[in-house]
Amino acid sequence: MDASTPSATTMTVKDTSLFYGGFRAVKDINLHFRPHAVTAIIGSSGCGKSTMLRSLNRINDRVNGFRVEGTISLGDQDVYAPTTDVVDLRRRVGMVFQRPNPFPMSIFDNVAFGLTLYAPPKRADLEMMVETALRASALWGEVKDKLRRPATELSGGQQQRLCIARAIATRPDVLLMDEPCSALDPISTLKVEELIAELKRSYTVVIVTHNMQQAARASDVTVMMNMDEADRAGHVIEVGATDDIFTNPQHPQTEAYVSGRFG
Amino acid sequence: MNSDTREILATKDVAWERRIMAARRRATLIDRAMTGVMSLAALFLVIVLSGVIFIILRAGLPAISWTFLTTASSITDPGGGIGPQIWVTMYILVLSLAIVTPIGVGAAIYLSEYARPGPITNAIRFSTEALASVPSVVFGVFGAIVFLTIMNLGFSVLSGSLTLALLNLPLMVRIAEDAIRAVPTAYREASLALGGSRWETIRKAVLPSALPGIITALVLTGGRIIGETAPLILTTGTTISPNAQYSLNPLQTGETLAVHIWVLKIVGVPGLQDAQLVADGSAAVLLLIVLIINVGMAYFTNRLTQRLRGASGAPRAGGSKKG
Ligand SMILES: Nc1ncnc2c1ncn2[C@@H]1O[C@H](COP(=O)(O)OP(=O)(O)O)[C@@H](O)[C@H]1O
Ligand SMILES: [Mg+2]
Numbered sequence: 001m002d003a004s005t006p007s008a009t010t011m012t013v014k015d016t017s018l019f020y021g022g023f024r025a026v027k028d029i030n031l032h033f034r035p036h037a038v039t040a041i042i043g044s045s046g047c048g049k050s051t052m053l054r055s056l057n058r059i060n061d062r063v064n065g066f067r068v069e070g071t072i073s074l075g076d077q078d079v080y081a082p083t084t085d086v087v088d089l090r091r092r093v094g095m096v097f098q099r100p101n102p103f104p105m106s107i108f109d110n111v112a113f114g115l116t117l118y119a120p121p122k123r124a125d126l127e128m129m130v131e132t133a134l135r136a137s138a139l140w141g142e143v144k145d146k147l148r149r150p151a152t153e154l155s156g157g158q159q160q161r162l163c164i165a166r167a168i169a170t171r172p173d174v175l176l177m178d179e180p181c182s183a184l185d186p187i188s189t190l191k192v193e194e195l196i197a198e199l200k201r202s203y204t205v206v207i208v209t210h211n212m213q214q215a216a217r218a219s220d221v222t223v224m225m226n227m228d229e230a231d232r233a234g235h236v237i238e239v240g241a242t243d244d245i246f247t248n249p250q251h252p253q254t255e256a257y258v259s260g261r262f263g
Numbered sequence: 264m265n266s267d268t269r270e271i272l273a274t275k276d277v278a279w280e281r282r283i284m285a286a287r288r289r290a291t292l293i294d295r296a297m298t299g300v301m302s303l304a305a306l307f308l309v310i311v312l313s314g315v316i317f318i319i320l321r322a323g324l325p326a327i328s329w330t331f332l333t334t335a336s337s338i339t340d341p342g343g344g345i346g347p348q349i350w351v352t353m354y355i356l357v358l359s360l361a362i363v364t365p366i367g368v369g370a371a372i373y374l375s376e377y378a379r380p381g382p383i384t385n386a387i388r389f390s391t392e393a394l395a396s397v398p399s400v401v402f403g404v405f406g407a408i409v410f411l412t413i414m415n416l417g418f419s420v421l422s423g424s425l426t427l428a429l430l431n432l433p434l435m436v437r438i439a440e441d442a443i444r445a446v447p448t449a450y451r452e453a454s455l456a457l458g459g460s461r462w463e464t465i466r467k468a469v470l471p472s473a474l475p476g477i478i479t480a481l482v483l484t485g486g487r488i489i490g491e492t493a494p495l496i497l498t499t500g501t502t503i504s505p506n507a508q509y510s511l512n513p514l515q516t517g518e519t520l521a522v523h524i525w526v527l528k529i530v531g532v533p534g535l536q537d538a539q540l541v542a543d544g545s546a547a548v549l550l551l552i553v554l555i556i557n558v559g560m561a562y563f564t565n566r567l568t569q570r571l572r573g574a575s576g577a578p579r580a581g582g583s584k585k586g
Pocket of ligand 2: 049050051178
């Protein structure tokens with residue numbers, strides 16, 4: 001390994017609204033995702049959490065009619081500037097999806113996918129990078145003897161950790177996760193949560209979750225979103241240190257939501 | 264995660280980044296070039312398509328008039344039309360599709376939903392594929408033996424339709440089966456878990472999603488039927504009896520538009536001065552029929568899928584979609 005620089009980077013969302021065609025799904029967002037911290041986005045279904053998250057790495061560009069107003073930046077780079085290299089952006093902002101989506105390939109090839117895209121490293125280096133990523137996602141012990149087996153043979157929880165390994169293997173600056181545990185059993189969920197807590201040392205982590213305990217356990221900052229009944233657009237109700245949000249919420253809707261009385 | 268791993272992941276490997284960035288510049292160029300290549304291929308396609316339409320219509324449109332479309336053809340005097348040929352073409356199209364669709368879709372459903380996967384099913388699938396590539400004239404010979412000689416149906420619209428139905432059966436099965444197998448297993452399980460029977464599950468959870476694919480199979484098959492000549496010459500003939508020009512009797516001989524063009528252009532009709540013009544007009548009409556059928560089917564499929572899936576395009580009301 002060569003001379004190195006720290007990688008985690010701040011993401012900032014300023015005065016942003018997100019549209020599907022004429023429908024404003026999310027409005028007036030101002031957020032700051034800190035490096036080396038986990039930011040949890042919570043809020044009831046359909047309030048625009050995924051839309052918010054998916055606009056951060058421009059994966060929502062693929063949705064017909066999707067449109068952004070406002071400014072989103074990664075460090076000092078404007079994510080939606082016409083000059084922005086979207087491919088490079090997505091290399092720097094990794095994503096883990098709600099449902100584990102391993103490729104129909106071997107476990108090894110899944111993790112190696114991002115690493116071999118442009119300048120495939122030497123075999124020995126590649127093997128080491130894959131191992132590092134699998135160790136980091138706490139999967140190495142379980143798969144080290146079957147790296148050549150199809151990834152689809154793994155359990156759901158293992159598959160999700162494999163997807164995390166795949167996402168961090170290329171060492172992005174930011175890691176986005178959209179309800180990464182919603183398809184997992186409690187044990188796997190705990191493993192992924194421990195993993196998230198570890199990952200924040202290296203990355204800026206943003207996670208959407210429906211699980212209040214998860215937000216409370218795994219995050220440092222919590223963003224509470226809700227839908228404005230008037231125009232059905234999602235917006236931010238409250239942002240704060242996770243401890244404050246859960247013990248001393250300022251907004252009655254947050255209070256009701258985190259105590260499980262609605263949502 | 265031990266501190267080593269953490270250390271590695273927390274830092275950027277500068278040399279590696281530099282290598283990637285260099286490679287990425289090349290990759291960006293390749294990416295652009297490939298966009299160009301695909302666009303060129305698409306452009307070529309558009310040029311070919313519009314070229315075909317333009318040239319065929321330019322040659323044929325001058326011949327087309329209401330009289331041309333409605334009067335009987337003549338092999339002796341100029342000024343003959345193609346009315347009966349259009350009739351026979353549509354008759355054979357409808358009859359063949361009516362025969363091949365239920366059998367083809369039924370077999371496709373059987374292969375994908377009922378047949379236990381294994382060597383036998385695979386063998387059937389493989390044979391179907393092989394059969395789909397047998398030249399149509401071979402089916403013509405087969406049809407002539409079975410329908411004319413053995414079943415004694417004579418040169419007739421029925422013999423021709425049966426032959427074309429057999430000819431298109433393998434293709435129909437292959438495309439329909441692919442469409443049905445592409446329907447996610449989750450839909451079947453959702454319906455079965457609600458207590459749906461096998462047939463109810465197929466009818467309400469599987470077929471609606473497979474329908475666009477099945478309609479594609481129908482359109483492709485229809486196109487082949489309209490354009491086929493060799494098997495029809497061997498089973499339906501090349502003449503339309505003057506006293507049965509718009510007959511519904513399936514045992515009449517007949518001549519489709521495609522066969523008519525073949526007669527005029529290839530066999531030749533000595534003494535008929537406007538043979539070339541009639542042939543060009545027929546080709547244009549054939550093209551227009553195919554275009555109309557395709558556009559109609561596309562519209563129909565679109566409407567149908569929208570009805571089945573819930574109108575798409577319009578944004579859904581907030582909260583309707585569980586994220
Ligand atoms: N592809 C899409 N096209 C149109 N509307 C969409 C699309 N995806 C989501 N929406 C709408 O945007 C709103 C927010 O959805 P989403 O971001 O998925 O919410 P969440 O993740 O908080 O459950 C919802 O009203 C939803 O119906
Ligand atoms: Mg969501």
